[in-house]
Amino acid sequence: MIKYIAAVLGWYVSRHFIGAVVGYFIGSAIDSLMQKDKPKGQQRRSFKDVFENATRENVSPGDFELNLLSLASIVIKADGKVSQTELDYARQYFVRAYGKDRANATFKTFNEVIKNREVSASRICTYLNARTRYEIRLQILHFLFGIAQADGQVSQPEVNVLGTIAGYFRINHQDFESIKNMFVKKADSAYKILEIDKTASDDEVKKAFRTMAKKYHPDKLMDMDEAYRKGAEEKFQNVQEAYETIQKERGL
Structure with a gap:
């Protein structure tokens, strides 16, 4: 509010557009300082703010949690x-x-x-894309697949929704298939997890394992909470198990 008052005063004093601009920026600085002095509870943005003002630079943990839970709700209701x-x-x-x-x-x-409102996966993912690394988005997808599998199986409607979310997250097709095959097991799942074809040579299998082990190494999420690190360890273990399965199959 102060920035708008300052803009008007700047115009009134200078009778020029530049004065209004200068006043606006001075007022914005005052607004910012006053915001920092507020108790933490008063600084927290509402869920409406999160979704309607997705261009803001910083995201608080509360915003991230609500976004994550909203994506979870989409998957839970998918079937x-x-x-x-x-x-x-x-x-x-x-x-x-x-x-x-x-x-x-x-x-x-x-x-x-939020529960009774329509939640937009596209808007949530766009918001998170600007605020998370690719590795974090892979872990979010892993978490969402875990939800889908919690009742014993991942249904096709859930796979479809997860594929859409992965697209919004700009996760490439091979990475999506790799994580999907950690939860939806098929005859060639071990190869899909390593992001290679069943016709790959033994050297290509070894190279793929080293690449995937590096991509999903838990150290990449050392700055995240325990649940995310545990998810990274699960993905890493799935990569190891996939490699061991292929080793046994080929007698390597």
Whole structure:
């Protein structure tokens, strides 16, 4: 509000557009300083702010959690039913990542503000793309597949929704197939996980394993919460198991 008042005063004093611009920037600086002095609870943005002002530079942990839970809700409802095991999986994940109190607060906000609204996967992913590394988005996709599998199987409608989310996240097709095959097992899943064809040579298999082990190494997420590091360890283990499966199959 102060920045707009300052802009008007700048115009009034100088009778020139430049004066209004200078006043606006001075007022913006004052607004920023006043915002920093506010208690943390007053600085937190509402969920509406998160989705309607996706051009802001910084994202608080609360914003990230609400976005993540919103994507989880899309996956949970993808097959037309809400599975309690999938809900429990998501809640346990949030508890591991953020602690019980914070997880409960996130779910409470979600239930009160978001649950009955239409959630846009495209808007959420666009918002997160600007604020997360590619490795983090791969881990989010891994988490979402985990939700889908929590009730015992990943249905085709869930795969379709996850594919759409992966597209919004700008995750390439091979990476999507690699993570999908960690949860949807087929005869050639070991090869898909290593992002190679079954016709690959032994040397190509070894090279692919080294590449994937490096891509999914847990050290890439050392700056993230425990739940994310655990997810990275699971992906890394899946890569190792895929390689061991191919080794046994080929007698390497």
